[in-house]
Amino acid sequence: MATGWAGDGAVQDQIDATVGDAVQRARARLGKGPGRTRCEECDAAIPAARREAVPGVRLCVACQEEHDRDEVVSSGYNRRGSKDSQLR
Known part of the structure; x- marks a missing residue:
C-alpha cells in the first residue's frame, strides 16, 4: 500500500510515542x-490508609482534587496534525 512519505508502521510509531510520553x-x-502526616496546603490530617496507598503523599484528598482540576496535562506536541496543516 502506498503511504506517501510515511514509512511502514509510521502511524503505530506515533501512537507508541504518544503513549510512551x-x-x-x-x-x-x-x-x-x-508520605506526610499533615497536608502541606491546609494542614489537615492525612489518614494512614491514604499515606499507605499513595507513596509520598503531600496533600489531603480535598486539596489533591483541587490541584488535579487546576493542572493542565499537555504533551506539547501535535503528532497527528490536521489534514489542512499538512497541505500548507
Missing part, C-alpha cells in the same frame, strides 16, 4: 518516600 509524565508525577 504519557506514561513517562505519569511516572514523573508519582510521589516517592514516606
Whole structure:
C-alpha cells in the first residue's frame, strides 16, 4: 500500500510515542518516600490508609482534587496534525 512519505508502521510509531510520553509524565508525577502526616496546603490530617496507598503523599484528598482540576496535562506536541496543516 502506498503511504506517501510515511514509512511502514509510521502511524503505530506515533501512537507508541504518544503513549510512551504519557506514561513517562505519569511516572514523573508519582510521589516517592514516606508520605506526610499533615497536608502541606491546609494542614489537615492525612489518614494512614491514604499515606499507605499513595507513596509520598503531600496533600489531603480535598486539596489533591483541587490541584488535579487546576493542572493542565499537555504533551506539547501535535503528532497527528490536521489534514489542512499538512497541505500548507
